[in-house]
Amino acid sequence: MHELSLAHSLVEVVEESALKAGARRVTLVTLKVGELSGVAVAALQFAYELVTADTLLAGSRLETRSVPVTVYCPRCDREGALASAQRFRCPVCDAPTGDVRAGRELEIETIEVE
Numbered sequence: 524m525h526e527l528s529l530a531h532s533l534v535e536v537v538e539e540s541a542l543k544a545g546a547r548r549v550t551l552v553t554l555k556v557g558e559l560s561g562v563a564v565a566a567l568q569f570a571y572e573l574v575t576a577d578t579l580l581a582g583s584r585l586e587t588r589s590v591p592v593t594v595y596c597p598r599c600d601r602e603g604a605l606a607s608a609q610r611f612r613c614p615v616c617d618a619p620t621g622d623v624r625a626g627r628e629l630e631i632e633t634i635e636v637e
């Protein structure tokens with residue numbers, strides 16, 4: 524299960540920076556999840572609860588923020604968010620474009636500690 528290994532690496536990264544900061548406990552982790560990242564948020568939440576037990580993150584919350592797919596259109600010379608991640612066309616002029624500028628990310632945004 525992809526989300527389980529993802530949750531494991533997330534915990535590793537968060538624990539490392541929490542320890543560096545001298546924290547005793549992590550209370551909240553927020554994560555940016557691009558719509559193209561392929562991450563199932565519900566599965567990730569479930570995996571997060573499993574793997575955070577007995578770590579500095581035990582009992583902490585995981586909040587995810589969905590990042591829409593943004594493409595660059597050379598015809599309009601601008602970036603725009605796709606209406607659907609199944610349809611790679613400019614939202615303004617409908618020209619096909621595969622120049623993805625956002626939506627693939629999977630990044631820790633903030634970590635709250637005590």
Ligand SMILES: [Zn+2]
Pocket residue numbers: 596597598599600613614615616617618
């Ligand atoms: Zn366009």
